[in-house]
Amino acid sequence: MKVYLLTMLLCCGVTFAQQTVTGSVTDANKQSIPGANINIVGTSGGASTDFDGSFKLNTTAKPPFTLKVSAVGFETKTINVTSFSQRVDVILKDEETKLDEIVVSASRTPERVIESPVTIERMGIQEIKNTTASTFYDGLENLKEVHFNTSSISFKSVNTRGFASVANTRFMQLVDGMDNSSPALNFVLGNLIGISDIDVANVELLPGASSALYGANAFNGIMFMNSKSPFTNEGISVYYKYGQTSQKVAGTNDYNDFGIRAAKAFTKHFALKGNFTYMTATEWIAADDRSMTGGSVGHANNQNYDGLNLYGDEVTTFIPNVGQVSRTGYREQDITDNKVKSIKADFSAHIKPWADETEVILQYKIGLGSTIYQGANRYALKDFMMQQAKVEVKGKNFFARFYTTDEDAGNSYDMRFAAWNVNRAAKSDQEWFTNYATAYQLSGAVMGSNANQSAAIAREYADYNRLPAALQSLSQFQVAPAGKPRFEPGSPEFNNALAMVKENPDLTQGAKFIDQSKLYHSDVNYNFRDIIKFAEVQVGGSWRKYHMDSKGTIFTDYDGPIEYREYGAYAQLVKKFMDDRLKFTGSLRYDKSQNFDGNVSPRVSFVYSAGESKRHNFRLSYQTGFRNPTTQDQYIGLDLGPFALIGSAAENLDRFQETKDVSAAGQAMGAPATVNLSGRNAYTNAYTVASVQAFSASGNTADLVVANIGLVKPEQVHAFEVGYRSVVQNDLSIDLNAYYNIYNDFMNTSRVISPYYGTAGTNASDPNVQMSYAALAFGDRRVYQVYTNTAAQISSLGFGVGLAKKVYKDFELGVNYNYAQFDFDQAEDPSFIAGFNTPKHRIKGSLGNANVIKNLGFNVNVRWNSEYLWQSSFGDGMIPENTVLDAQINYGIPKLKSVIKVGATNLFGTDYLQVIGAGAIGKLVFASWTINP
Known part of the structure; x- marks a missing residue:
């Protein structure tokens, strides 16, 4: 039936004779404008310009008709088309400012950034082209309000307004409307199943509580990544990037990234799109050897040494007359191959059954990768796979979507358990400590060794069964130990033991974890703008089911998968008063999780536009956010050796x-x-x-x-925010905001x-x-x-200042500053670990020009943050202040429809940290070639 329907649509579509309108869009300096929108007035037909500003618009409409040409930062222009032989070359006049960009996420309805009731950041086609990072996703770090937590070269999580972790379950990330967080492990794997650089249309980011419209987990913010439509962006696009990473520990290594996009609108009713990307690199190797048990670094002077990125030395015991002793560990780089890989693909069919704006989208996405994740332990995610399938129907005033997320941990394993059990494959813990105790005590008694000398002799014997000559003849050592000598990294014995451990899900003997969990989710929304006239009213709701299946390796699902459900509904009213100068937005949402009481999340905001041209916009908002306990918070049951994680459902x-x-x-x-x-x-x-x-x-x-x-229950935040946006002196953009958050029932461990x-x-x-x-x-x-x-009273506050101005011709200078702090009385809850994990001070600056000379552009970003405390279940410590410089130059070749870019991140090359326990971030130098039709 489905095949028949698609065939009919195709057949119907091809009966319409299509013609093509071609042209270009440039600015007043004759420089191309990529990403400009060309629409036929009164119809849903349209196209957009490529990197050299050219466009092709296929249409069944007959001349004469009118084209509307628009682009962010430029005035909209209309052109009359009287013949298909007419070439449409349009020059758009600058209309400074980015504050006139249209966004949807703030109120689930189109509105200008300057009129948004809350703080919002946006990245469009031009910003993606000019990013100084190797990918658009990495370039998000240069946005105001954004701070990254980097666990791996390919695993970066977005932090806004504090209380973040590598998993960052307080921040939601949507790709074409789908939540791309792991159903069971609860983290967003960076851009593993996200969007290709050549398919991303725009990114919208809301820092701060957003639960009134988006429900649970939109607690500290939400990000929307939206892809291009095959109806307006056709053709085959390709990019290839080659670079080299440099890090003190890992050295210099290759970086490769390739992507291809194909899109075709076969008729005005039917279009197809496909993407494929492949990336390989070498990890930022974690090699922090600080002692987690205090004392000196290394076993030479600390027999109970436990290095942060050494594993196996967490196994420790107290030996009478000897003291606390730990086993000899293995470095992280010995336990994993340090290779990063990402393969992702997506395919979609887009159907417009009628002449209106209704569109049916069938989409499938898959991501397969190898990276490193840091939670309570460090995990090597090997061949980790996530799939998503979506059916969506959307129109002018509504959408309805249903999607599933399916993940498979593949060959992933816990590196700490891998080291423990490689050690135990050579010699059991009991035997190792017995060997140590015997050699320690006899070396002192027979040889008169001091404590450090005895410890060295004892470790040599326990690890390798080797003794000084003075002890070899003693009867206590006449029977050879049953255990094998310690396996040296890289040896056949080590490799064989590690391979066996990585395949065994029994954590008393192995390190593999199993995860075949699923998520089912649906959303609906309807806007009554064409029915209700006194105000804009919309309603919507969502439903979600978790299906956890770890075979008892992560959760307590020993007897079969665990399932639970959540649902929510909301309504919003937007009304303008006082000659449209005052805009009121009121939202109310109710959410219910199967295991907890329901939550009501209101939002109220006012935006006042002052001045003759309404360019001075003041906003005030109050909203609440809430976060349900995650699947791990509720159902984890994991023995980590020194301690066990217990969910509190x-x-x-x-x-x-x-x-x-x-x-x-x-x-x-x-x-x-x-x-x-x-x-x-x-x-x-x-x-x-x-x-x-x-x-x-x-x-x-x-x-x-x-x-x-x-027992754990949902946490809430009451968020107050004020802000001001304006453009003064024609081209100086100002964006100010301040917030104050009060947290109740803040979740912690x-x-x-x-x-x-x-x-x-x-x-x-x-x-x-x-x-x-x-x-x-x-x-x-x-x-x-x-x-x-925690019962402790917790609050946070912060403010931000953003300025942007063209300082000379088309040279644009931007600078922003963010301040963030939290407060609570430790005496109210002495065991509470805040985990704010956010710098108090952050400064970012940028200088760029998309057209220094014809087709040549550049951009430079610099960011600085103050020192801050990092707290997590894996390790605590201070993150030093750091300054990072990124830069790129790009050159367009219109005849080849190409852009060549050369850039570098962390250009100074000094390794720096963002997460205690993760690898220090080095330098990446890259060159890319992008071909867009």
């Missing part, structure tokens, strides 16, 4: 089960040889980590504090310690409480990381 507490061995001392106190623990131990029978540490140091049970952990036996409490006379004290003293205890909400 009520049913999850019983789903998580594990068995632990009790010490001989505990058994002597009457405890059983083994105990069964569940997730309830973490939430209902635990002490705070800080109090257990104090008790361990003092031995005073009065130091112990019972952890009072509640806490670490707690649960005794294997006994009851956590403060009544020292209770025998059950006494047993819990004994369990802590004997080391019979379990560390959990749990998901909960």
Whole structure:
């Protein structure tokens, strides 16, 4: 039936005789304007110019008719076409400013940026062409309000207004209306399943709470990436980029990026589009060797050394008369091949059944890649795949879409567990520590070695079964150890052990994680502008279902996939008063998740346009945002060794089960040889980590504090914002904003310690409480990381200033500054980890000219941020201040319909950090050739 319908549409379409209008669009200096829109007045037909300003418009309309030609930053012009032989060459006059750009995302209806009720950033065709980054997505970092968190050369998350992480579940990212975050792991994989550089039409970004229109998770902001239509952008486009990355640890390595786009409007009713891109590079290698346990770097002077980017040395134990000792670890670059790969493709059919603006879109997207993700551990995502399929119907006043997201973790694995279990493949933990203890104690007794010398001898024996001559004849060493010597990185033994570990999903022996989760989502929206006249009214809603399937390797889905649902509905009214100078926008949304109470999210805003030409625009808004706990917050059940992650959905507490061995001392106190623990131990029978540490140091049970952990629930933010936008002195653009956010039930993680036996409490006379004290003293205890909400009062505030001006002819200078801070009283919640992870001060500047001379343009971006604290479950530390310079020059070759670009990011070449635990970001020098029809 579907094939028949498409065939009929094609047949019907070709019966219309099509003719072509050709021409070009330039500015007053005769320089081409790419991305200009050409529309036939009164119809839905249209086209857009390519990089050299040329266009072809296919139409069945008969002359005479009128063309409307428009481009961002230029005045709109109309041209009468009287014959198809007429060539249409249009010169557009500059109309400064970017504040006149049309955006949709702020109110779900077209409006100028200057009239937007909230802060909004936009990247259009011209900005994409001029970006100094290697891709348009990386170029987003140079937008005002945007700060990146870089976990990998291909895995970057957008941070706006603080409280961000690598996963950044407080920020939503949509591609052609589809949420492209991972259904199970909850992170957006950069642009893995996003848009190709030659297919992106524009990007709109709203920093700040946006839940009133977009629901859960649009908490700190939302970004929309929109692709080009095959009806208006036809032809075959190709690009190729070659570059080299340079980093102190990784050295100099090749960077390759290739893409092709094909689009064809066969008739005015039917068009097809396809994209394919392929990128390879070498990772920014993470090699931070700071000690996470304090003390010196390296085992030479610190027998309990745990390096940040060394794995395996987290396995530690206390040895009487020796002290705390950790196993020898492996570097991150030993555990992964450090290769980055991204392959993505998308295909879509676009059908316009009637003469109006109604369009049916059938779209399929797939992304396959290898990169590194940082959460509680560092994960090598190998052949990670995500697919999306969408059916959408949209018209002048409505849209309805349904899409699915399907992911597969492929050959991905946890690098920390990989190192642990490669170590254990050579020698068990028990045997290794026994070897260490024996050699340590005898080296001191027989050889008179000091502590550091004994530690070195003990590690050599435990790792390689090698002893000094003075100890070789001792009877304690006459029986050869059963374990093998440590596997050296790169050796056949190491490679074989690592290969086996990466294929085994049992984390006691392997490191592989399985994820075949899915997401089902639908949206509808209707605008009553043609029915209701007194104001613009629109309504809409959404529905979503999560289907989590990790086979028990991430979630507690041991007995089958876990599913839950969310839905929401909203309404919005926009009304202008006072001769259209005052615009009021009111929105209200209700959302309900299956596991939580419903949330109501209102938004109220006023925009006043002052001045004779209404160019001074003041705005004031209040809105709320909320975030539902993620799939991991609710259903994770993951043993990470030193601690376990426990989601706090009520049913999850019983789903998580594990068995632990009790010490001989505990058994002597009457405890059983083994105990069964569940997730309830973490939430209902635990002490705070800080109090257990104090008790361990003092031995005073009065130091112990019972952890009072509640089950996680949605968090809310009340956001207040004021702003001003204007253009003064003809070409000076001003954009000011300030915000103040108040957070309630802010979600965070806490670490707690649960005794294997006994009851956590403060009544020292209770025998059950006494047993819990004994369990802590004997080391019979379990560390959990749990998901909960803090009762602390948290607020954040910030402001931004953006200025742009043409300083000489077409040289445009831009500068912006952002300030951000948060406040809370640590005494209200001593265990709360804020994770603001945002610089207090950021400055960005740009200087560019799209046409310095004919067809030659350039752009330079510089950004600076102050030092700031990074906090995460993987590691904490200070991110130093840094200054980064990016630059590019581009040259257009109209006869070849080509643009050649040469650029560099981090041109100074000094490696810098954005995430503690991730690789330092080096320099990328690249050259690209783009051919657009």
